[in-house]
Amino acid sequence: MLSEPSGPGRQAPATRVSESFGRDRRVLRRADYLDTYSSGRRYVGRWLVFFVRPASGPCSRLGVTITKKTGSSVVRNRLRRKLRELFRRCSGLGLAVDVVVNVRVGAEKTDFAELSKDFGKLAARVGAGGPS
Secondary structure, eight states: OOOOOOSTTOOOOOOOOOOOOOGGGBOOOHHHHHHHHHHSEEEEOSSEEEEEEEOSSSSOEEEEEEOGGGOOHHHHHHHHHHHHHHHHHOOTTOSOEEEEEEEOTTGGGSOHHHHHHHHHHHHHHHHHTOOO
């Protein structure tokens, strides 16, 4: 059994902040997706397309759609996880918004850095309210 380190110069570990991506941070209902598509603003990037509308709740929410043309379920789920992580790290959105991300075919072949760059550019445009 391991014990906590003690002695001079040792500090207790800091309390961790939850980094989960709970249901309250996701667009879940089909009606919310359709509302975001119909009444939201569109931002187009090289690998991603954002559809954005003001959130109905207190925090920003993310929805991801990926077609089967993109690849197998393993590939699509890997892209979803990457986008969720980018959204979780992103502070550029500013206001509470619902964001639905459509992933373009070919995005599965890009590396995380390029996907992150595209996501960051679109998030900055959303936060600034810039041109679509």
